[in-house]
Amino acid sequence: MKKAIQFGAGNIGRGFIGGLLSKAGYHVVFADVNQKIIDKINEDKKYTIFVKDVESSEIVITDISGVNSTKPELIDEVKEAEIITTAVGVRILPIIAPSIAEGIKARKENGSEEYLNIIACENAVKASSQLKEAVYGNLNDEEKAYADKYVGFPDCSVDRIVPPVRLDNPIDVVVENYYEWNVEEASFKGAVPQIEGMNLADNLMAYIERKLFTLNTGHCITAYLGNYKGYKTIDESIADDEIFKTVKKAMQQSGMALVNKYGFDKDAHFKYIDKILNRFKNPYLVDDTARVGREPLRKLSATDRLTKPTMTALEYGLPVDALLAGMAAALKYDNAEDPQSVELQDKIKANGVKAALKEVSGITDEKILDDVVAIYEAM
Numbered sequence: 001m002k003k004a005i006q007f008g009a010g011n012i013g014r015g016f017i018g019g020l021l022s023k024a025g026y027h028v029v030f031a032d033v034n035q036k037i038i039d040k041i042n043e044d045k046k047y048t049i050f051v052k053d054v055e056s057s058e059i060v061i062t063d064i065s066g067v068n069s070t071k072p073e074l075i076d077e078v079k080e081a082e083i084i085t086t087a088v089g090v091r092i093l094p095i096i097a098p099s100i101a102e103g104i105k106a107r108k109e110n111g112s113e114e115y116l117n118i119i120a121c122e123n124a125v126k127a128s129s130q131l132k133e134a135v136y137g138n139l140n141d142e143e144k145a146y147a148d149k150y151v152g153f154p155d156c157s158v159d160r161i162v163p164p165v166r167l168d169n170p171i172d173v174v175v176e177n178y179y180e181w182n183v184e185e186a187s188f189k190g191a192v193p194q195i196e197g198m199n200l201a202d203n204l205m206a207y208i209e210r211k212l213f214t215l216n217t218g219h220c221i222t223a224y225l226g227n228y229k230g231y232k233t234i235d236e237s238i239a240d241d242e243i244f245k246t247v248k249k250a251m252q253q254s255g256m257a258l259v260n261k262y263g264f265d266k267d268a269h270f271k272y273i274d275k276i277l278n279r280f281k282n283p284y285l286v287d288d289t290a291r292v293g294r295e296p297l298r299k300l301s302a303t304d305r306l307t308k309p310t311m312t313a314l315e316y317g318l319p320v321d322a323l324l325a326g327m328a329a330a331l332k333y334d335n336a337e338d339p340q341s342v343e344l345q346d347k348i349k350a351n352g353v354k355a356a357l358k359e360v361s362g363i364t365d366e367k368i369l370d371d372v373v374a375i376y377e378a379m
Helices: 011-023 035-044 073-080 090-109 127-136 141-150 204-229 234-238 241-262 266-280 289-293 307-315 321-332 339-351 353-361 366-378
Strands: 003-007 027-032 046-051 057-062 064-068 083-086 116-120 156-159 173-175 180-184 199-201
Touching: 003 011, 003 073, 011 027, 011 046, 011 057, 011 083, 011 156, 011 173, 011 180, 027 035, 027 073, 035 046, 035 064, 064 073, 073 090, 083 090, 090 116, 090 127, 090 141, 116 127, 127 141, 156 204, 180 204, 204 234, 204 241, 204 266, 204 289, 204 307, 204 321, 234 241, 234 266, 234 289, 241 266, 241 307, 241 321, 307 321, 321 353, 321 366, 339 353, 353 366
Parallel strands: 003 027, 003 083, 027 064, 046 173, 083 116, 180 199
Antiparallel strands: 046 057, 156 180
Protein backbone atom coordinates (compact mmCIF):
# COMPACT_ATOMS: atom_id res chain seq x y z
CA MET A 1 0.00 0.00 0.00
CA LYS A 2 1.36 3.41 -1.00
CA LYS A 3 1.03 5.79 1.93
CA ALA A 4 0.99 9.59 1.97
CA ILE A 5 0.67 11.90 4.96
CA GLN A 6 -1.09 15.22 4.54
CA PHE A 7 -0.31 17.58 7.41
CA GLY A 8 -3.33 19.85 7.72
CA ALA A 9 -6.82 18.40 7.33
CA GLY A 10 -8.34 21.78 6.58
CA ASN A 11 -10.07 22.84 3.39
CA ILE A 12 -6.89 23.05 1.28
CA GLY A 13 -5.49 19.81 2.65
CA ARG A 14 -8.69 17.91 1.88
CA GLY A 15 -9.89 19.85 -1.15
CA PHE A 16 -6.64 20.08 -3.06
CA ILE A 17 -3.49 18.11 -2.22
CA GLY A 18 -5.09 15.28 -0.26
CA GLY A 19 -7.60 14.75 -3.04
CA LEU A 20 -4.88 14.53 -5.72
CA LEU A 21 -2.85 12.07 -3.63
CA SER A 22 -5.89 9.85 -3.10
CA LYS A 23 -6.72 9.86 -6.81
CA ALA A 24 -3.08 8.87 -7.50
CA GLY A 25 -3.56 5.67 -5.51
CA TYR A 26 -2.14 6.64 -2.12
CA HIS A 27 -3.74 5.82 1.19
CA VAL A 28 -3.85 9.35 2.59
CA VAL A 29 -3.34 9.88 6.31
CA PHE A 30 -4.54 13.32 7.39
CA ALA A 31 -2.55 14.67 10.35
CA ASP A 32 -4.11 17.53 12.29
CA VAL A 33 -4.63 18.87 15.81
CA ASN A 34 -8.41 19.11 15.29
CA GLN A 35 -9.55 15.88 16.95
CA LYS A 36 -13.16 16.28 15.78
CA ILE A 37 -12.06 16.38 12.14
CA ILE A 38 -9.70 13.43 12.65
CA ASP A 39 -12.46 11.41 14.31
CA LYS A 40 -14.86 12.21 11.47
CA ILE A 41 -12.30 11.16 8.86
CA ASN A 42 -11.75 7.85 10.68
CA GLU A 43 -15.48 7.31 11.09
CA ASP A 44 -16.57 8.06 7.51
CA LYS A 45 -13.38 7.01 5.68
CA LYS A 46 -14.48 9.21 2.79
CA TYR A 47 -15.55 12.76 1.95
CA THR A 48 -16.80 14.71 -1.06
CA ILE A 49 -15.10 17.53 -2.95
CA PHE A 50 -17.71 19.81 -4.52
CA VAL A 51 -16.27 21.60 -7.55
CA LYS A 52 -18.25 24.82 -7.94
CA ASP A 53 -17.87 26.61 -11.24
CA VAL A 54 -19.77 27.17 -14.47
CA GLU A 55 -19.69 23.38 -14.71
CA SER A 56 -19.98 21.81 -11.26
CA SER A 57 -19.07 18.27 -10.23
CA GLU A 58 -18.58 16.07 -7.20
CA ILE A 59 -15.54 13.91 -6.40
CA VAL A 60 -15.71 11.30 -3.64
CA ILE A 61 -12.35 10.77 -1.91
CA THR A 62 -11.83 7.35 -0.28
CA ASP A 63 -9.00 5.26 1.23
CA ILE A 64 -8.22 7.82 3.92
CA SER A 65 -7.55 7.89 7.65
CA GLY A 66 -6.64 10.47 10.25
CA VAL A 67 -4.15 10.86 13.08
CA ASN A 68 -3.73 13.56 15.69
CA SER A 69 -0.47 15.30 14.78
CA THR A 70 0.45 15.71 18.47
CA LYS A 71 0.23 11.97 19.26
CA PRO A 72 3.02 9.34 19.13
CA GLU A 73 1.02 7.39 16.53
CA LEU A 74 2.08 10.00 13.98
CA ILE A 75 5.68 8.77 14.14
CA ASP A 76 4.56 5.28 13.09
CA GLU A 77 2.81 6.79 10.08
CA VAL A 78 5.92 8.78 9.07
CA LYS A 79 7.99 5.57 9.28
CA GLU A 80 5.85 4.04 6.51
CA ALA A 81 5.16 7.04 4.28
CA GLU A 82 6.45 7.55 0.74
CA ILE A 83 5.39 11.17 0.55
CA ILE A 84 4.49 13.89 3.05
CA THR A 85 2.69 17.08 2.09
CA THR A 86 1.61 20.06 4.16
CA ALA A 87 -1.11 22.69 4.03
CA VAL A 88 -0.85 24.17 7.50
CA GLY A 89 0.38 27.73 6.93
CA VAL A 90 4.06 28.63 6.80
CA ARG A 91 4.07 29.75 10.46
CA ILE A 92 3.15 26.21 11.56
CA LEU A 93 5.98 24.47 9.71
CA PRO A 94 8.46 24.82 12.62
CA ILE A 95 5.80 23.32 14.91
CA ILE A 96 5.37 20.13 12.87
CA ALA A 97 9.11 19.84 12.11
CA PRO A 98 10.04 17.96 15.33
CA SER A 99 7.47 15.22 14.61
CA ILE A 100 8.77 14.80 11.07
CA ALA A 101 12.31 14.67 12.45
CA GLU A 102 11.30 11.94 14.90
CA GLY A 103 9.86 9.95 12.01
CA ILE A 104 13.10 10.31 10.05
CA LYS A 105 15.08 9.15 13.09
CA ALA A 106 12.81 6.10 13.39
CA ARG A 107 13.32 5.29 9.69
CA LYS A 108 17.09 5.45 10.20
CA GLU A 109 16.96 3.27 13.30
CA ASN A 110 14.93 0.69 11.37
CA GLY A 111 17.54 0.67 8.63
CA SER A 112 15.01 1.87 6.05
CA GLU A 113 16.42 2.57 2.60
CA GLU A 114 13.05 3.69 1.25
CA TYR A 115 12.91 7.23 -0.08
CA LEU A 116 10.67 9.88 1.45
CA ASN A 117 9.77 13.16 -0.24
CA ILE A 118 8.34 16.03 1.78
CA ILE A 119 6.55 18.86 -0.04
CA ALA A 120 5.32 21.93 1.85
CA CYS A 121 2.34 23.19 -0.15
CA GLU A 122 2.14 26.66 1.36
CA ASN A 123 1.64 30.19 0.05
CA ALA A 124 5.28 31.05 0.61
CA VAL A 125 8.53 31.11 -1.34
CA LYS A 126 10.51 27.86 -0.94
CA ALA A 127 8.35 26.56 1.90
CA SER A 128 9.81 23.04 1.62
CA SER A 129 13.31 24.48 2.07
CA GLN A 130 12.07 26.33 5.15
CA LEU A 131 10.59 23.10 6.52
CA LYS A 132 13.85 21.25 5.77
CA GLU A 133 15.82 23.78 7.80
CA ALA A 134 13.41 23.36 10.72
CA VAL A 135 13.52 19.55 10.49
CA TYR A 136 17.33 19.48 10.29
CA GLY A 137 17.42 21.62 13.44
CA ASN A 138 16.09 18.55 15.24
CA LEU A 139 18.60 16.05 13.78
CA ASN A 140 22.19 15.23 14.70
CA ASP A 141 24.94 14.95 12.07
CA GLU A 142 24.41 11.23 11.43
CA GLU A 143 20.66 11.72 11.07
CA LYS A 144 21.23 14.64 8.71
CA ALA A 145 23.51 12.48 6.58
CA TYR A 146 20.76 9.82 6.43
CA ALA A 147 18.20 12.46 5.46
CA ASP A 148 20.52 13.88 2.80
CA LYS A 149 20.55 10.43 1.18
CA TYR A 150 16.94 9.31 1.56
CA VAL A 151 14.73 12.36 2.20
CA GLY A 152 13.88 14.97 -0.44
CA PHE A 153 12.33 18.38 0.15
CA PRO A 154 11.10 19.56 -3.28
CA ASP A 155 9.84 23.13 -3.28
CA CYS A 156 6.56 23.86 -5.01
CA SER A 157 3.96 26.45 -5.88
CA VAL A 158 0.27 25.81 -5.30
CA ASP A 159 -2.76 27.60 -6.66
CA ARG A 160 -6.38 26.78 -5.89
CA ILE A 161 -9.11 28.84 -4.25
CA VAL A 162 -10.72 26.81 -1.47
CA PRO A 163 -13.19 29.03 0.42
CA PRO A 164 -14.50 28.20 3.91
CA VAL A 165 -18.02 27.06 2.97
CA ARG A 166 -20.15 25.49 5.72
CA LEU A 167 -21.56 22.14 4.63
CA ASP A 168 -23.68 19.56 6.43
CA ASN A 169 -20.73 17.20 6.57
CA PRO A 170 -17.77 19.02 8.18
CA ILE A 171 -15.16 17.15 6.12
CA ASP A 172 -16.78 17.79 2.74
CA VAL A 173 -15.24 20.75 0.96
CA VAL A 174 -15.96 23.24 -1.85
CA VAL A 175 -13.28 24.19 -4.40
CA GLU A 176 -12.96 25.99 -7.71
CA ASN A 177 -12.27 23.95 -10.83
CA TYR A 178 -8.91 25.60 -11.62
CA TYR A 179 -5.73 24.51 -9.88
CA GLU A 180 -1.96 24.39 -10.35
CA TRP A 181 0.62 22.36 -8.41
CA ASN A 182 4.13 22.92 -9.72
CA VAL A 183 6.89 20.90 -8.02
CA GLU A 184 10.65 21.14 -8.44
CA GLU A 185 11.60 17.90 -10.19
CA ALA A 186 15.35 17.98 -9.46
CA SER A 187 14.86 17.90 -5.67
CA PHE A 188 13.04 14.57 -5.46
CA LYS A 189 14.94 11.65 -3.93
CA GLY A 190 14.45 8.29 -5.64
CA ALA A 191 11.84 7.80 -8.34
CA VAL A 192 9.62 10.81 -8.94
CA PRO A 193 6.05 9.90 -7.89
CA GLN A 194 3.46 9.85 -10.63
CA ILE A 195 0.61 12.07 -9.46
CA GLU A 196 -1.94 13.36 -11.94
CA GLY A 197 -2.26 17.11 -11.47
CA MET A 198 1.32 17.57 -10.23
CA ASN A 199 3.38 19.47 -12.79
CA LEU A 200 7.12 18.81 -12.64
CA ALA A 201 9.00 22.09 -13.06
CA ASP A 202 12.57 22.98 -13.97
CA ASN A 203 12.53 26.72 -13.24
CA LEU A 204 10.30 26.63 -10.18
CA MET A 205 11.06 30.16 -9.01
CA ALA A 206 9.43 31.52 -12.16
CA TYR A 207 6.26 29.56 -11.30
CA ILE A 208 6.40 30.64 -7.65
CA GLU A 209 6.70 34.33 -8.45
CA ARG A 210 4.20 34.09 -11.31
CA LYS A 211 1.63 32.84 -8.84
CA LEU A 212 2.73 35.12 -5.97
CA PHE A 213 2.78 38.26 -8.16
CA THR A 214 -0.51 37.44 -9.89
CA LEU A 215 -3.04 35.42 -7.91
CA ASN A 216 -1.78 36.32 -4.44
CA THR A 217 -1.13 39.98 -5.24
CA GLY A 218 -4.49 40.48 -6.92
CA HIS A 219 -6.39 38.43 -4.35
CA CYS A 220 -5.14 40.35 -1.32
CA ILE A 221 -5.51 43.78 -2.94
CA THR A 222 -9.10 42.84 -3.84
CA ALA A 223 -9.65 41.83 -0.21
CA TYR A 224 -8.10 44.96 1.29
CA LEU A 225 -9.89 47.39 -1.03
CA GLY A 226 -13.12 45.45 -0.62
CA ASN A 227 -12.80 45.44 3.15
CA TYR A 228 -12.13 49.19 3.12
CA LYS A 229 -15.31 49.76 1.10
CA GLY A 230 -17.37 47.49 3.35
CA TYR A 231 -17.68 44.45 1.09
CA LYS A 232 -17.73 41.05 2.75
CA THR A 233 -16.71 38.79 -0.14
CA ILE A 234 -14.18 38.71 -2.97
CA ASP A 235 -16.78 38.43 -5.75
CA GLU A 236 -18.65 41.47 -4.35
CA SER A 237 -15.40 43.41 -4.15
CA ILE A 238 -14.17 42.68 -7.66
CA ALA A 239 -17.63 43.58 -9.03
CA ASP A 240 -16.93 47.16 -7.90
CA ASP A 241 -15.61 48.87 -11.04
CA GLU A 242 -13.13 51.08 -9.19
CA ILE A 243 -11.67 48.11 -7.30
CA PHE A 244 -11.55 46.02 -10.47
CA LYS A 245 -9.56 48.67 -12.34
CA THR A 246 -7.06 49.11 -9.49
CA VAL A 247 -6.59 45.36 -9.02
CA LYS A 248 -6.14 44.71 -12.74
CA LYS A 249 -3.66 47.57 -13.03
CA ALA A 250 -1.71 46.29 -10.01
CA MET A 251 -1.57 42.79 -11.51
CA GLN A 252 -0.38 44.20 -14.83
CA GLN A 253 2.31 46.21 -13.04
CA SER A 254 3.51 43.13 -11.17
CA GLY A 255 3.15 41.23 -14.45
CA MET A 256 5.50 43.56 -16.28
CA ALA A 257 8.05 42.94 -13.51
CA LEU A 258 7.78 39.21 -14.31
CA VAL A 259 8.02 39.84 -18.06
CA ASN A 260 11.27 41.73 -17.49
CA LYS A 261 12.70 39.30 -14.91
CA TYR A 262 11.85 35.95 -16.53
CA GLY A 263 11.19 36.83 -20.15
CA PHE A 264 7.52 35.84 -19.99
CA ASP A 265 5.48 36.51 -23.10
CA LYS A 266 3.58 39.70 -22.26
CA ASP A 267 0.38 38.86 -24.16
CA ALA A 268 0.24 35.35 -22.71
CA HIS A 269 0.82 36.64 -19.19
CA PHE A 270 -1.85 39.33 -19.50
CA LYS A 271 -4.29 36.62 -20.63
CA TYR A 272 -3.31 34.71 -17.49
CA ILE A 273 -4.14 37.84 -15.46
CA ASP A 274 -7.60 37.99 -17.09
CA LYS A 275 -8.14 34.32 -16.22
CA ILE A 276 -7.27 35.05 -12.57
CA LEU A 277 -9.66 38.02 -12.48
CA ASN A 278 -12.45 35.80 -13.78
CA ARG A 279 -11.70 33.36 -10.95
CA PHE A 280 -12.21 36.20 -8.45
CA LYS A 281 -15.63 36.83 -10.02
CA ASN A 282 -16.79 33.21 -9.59
CA PRO A 283 -20.20 33.60 -7.87
CA TYR A 284 -20.14 29.97 -6.76
CA LEU A 285 -17.18 30.63 -4.43
CA VAL A 286 -18.20 32.83 -1.51
CA ASP A 287 -14.78 33.82 -0.20
CA ASP A 288 -14.52 36.31 2.66
CA THR A 289 -12.38 39.43 2.37
CA ALA A 290 -11.42 38.87 6.02
CA ARG A 291 -10.03 35.40 5.22
CA VAL A 292 -8.07 36.51 2.17
CA GLY A 293 -6.77 39.64 3.92
CA ARG A 294 -5.70 37.98 7.16
CA GLU A 295 -2.11 38.28 8.40
CA PRO A 296 -1.28 41.66 6.82
CA LEU A 297 2.17 41.75 8.46
CA ARG A 298 3.16 38.68 6.48
CA LYS A 299 1.56 39.93 3.28
CA LEU A 300 3.40 43.27 3.58
CA SER A 301 6.77 41.65 4.38
CA ALA A 302 9.75 42.02 2.05
CA THR A 303 9.40 38.60 0.39
CA ASP A 304 5.63 38.44 0.05
CA ARG A 305 2.85 39.45 -2.33
CA LEU A 306 2.79 43.24 -1.96
CA THR A 307 6.33 44.43 -1.30
CA LYS A 308 8.19 41.86 -3.42
CA PRO A 309 6.43 42.61 -6.75
CA THR A 310 6.60 46.34 -6.03
CA MET A 311 10.35 46.32 -5.44
CA THR A 312 10.91 44.01 -8.42
CA ALA A 313 9.00 46.39 -10.70
CA LEU A 314 11.03 49.31 -9.37
CA GLU A 315 14.27 47.46 -10.22
CA TYR A 316 13.22 47.71 -13.87
CA GLY A 317 12.02 51.31 -13.65
CA LEU A 318 8.38 50.30 -14.03
CA PRO A 319 5.33 52.15 -12.62
CA VAL A 320 3.95 50.86 -9.31
CA ASP A 321 1.14 53.27 -8.37
CA ALA A 322 -1.58 50.59 -8.28
CA LEU A 323 0.63 48.26 -6.23
CA LEU A 324 1.23 51.11 -3.77
CA ALA A 325 -2.55 51.59 -3.55
CA GLY A 326 -2.77 47.94 -2.52
CA MET A 327 -0.16 48.48 0.18
CA ALA A 328 -2.06 51.50 1.49
CA ALA A 329 -5.26 49.46 1.61
CA ALA A 330 -3.42 46.73 3.55
CA LEU A 331 -2.38 49.35 6.11
CA LYS A 332 -6.07 50.28 6.46
CA TYR A 333 -7.04 46.68 7.20
CA ASP A 334 -8.42 46.75 10.73
CA ASN A 335 -9.74 43.43 11.99
CA ALA A 336 -9.94 42.91 15.74
CA GLU A 337 -10.12 39.12 15.24
CA ASP A 338 -6.81 39.01 13.35
CA PRO A 339 -3.78 39.29 15.71
CA GLN A 340 -1.53 40.56 12.93
CA SER A 341 -4.05 43.25 12.00
CA VAL A 342 -4.22 44.33 15.65
CA GLU A 343 -0.42 44.44 15.83
CA LEU A 344 -0.20 46.44 12.60
CA GLN A 345 -2.74 49.01 13.79
CA ASP A 346 -0.87 49.29 17.10
CA LYS A 347 2.36 50.02 15.21
CA ILE A 348 0.61 52.70 13.16
CA LYS A 349 -0.86 54.34 16.27
CA ALA A 350 2.46 54.24 18.11
CA ASN A 351 4.87 55.25 15.33
CA GLY A 352 2.85 56.57 12.42
CA VAL A 353 2.05 55.04 9.02
CA LYS A 354 5.44 55.63 7.42
CA ALA A 355 7.51 54.14 10.24
CA ALA A 356 5.16 51.17 10.56
CA LEU A 357 5.36 50.42 6.83
CA LYS A 358 9.14 50.81 6.82
CA GLU A 359 9.48 48.35 9.71
CA VAL A 360 7.05 45.77 8.34
CA SER A 361 8.09 45.86 4.67
CA GLY A 362 11.79 46.64 4.91
CA ILE A 363 11.35 49.39 2.31
CA THR A 364 13.92 52.16 2.73
CA ASP A 365 13.10 54.21 -0.38
CA GLU A 366 11.73 57.44 1.14
CA LYS A 367 9.77 58.38 -1.98
CA ILE A 368 7.96 55.03 -2.09
CA LEU A 369 7.15 55.25 1.61
CA ASP A 370 5.86 58.81 1.19
CA ASP A 371 3.77 57.81 -1.84
CA VAL A 372 2.07 55.02 0.11
CA VAL A 373 1.41 57.38 3.03
CA ALA A 374 -0.14 59.91 0.64
CA ILE A 375 -2.49 57.28 -0.78
CA TYR A 376 -3.29 56.06 2.73
CA GLU A 377 -4.16 59.56 3.92
CA ALA A 378 -6.29 60.23 0.85
CA MET A 379 -8.40 57.12 1.44
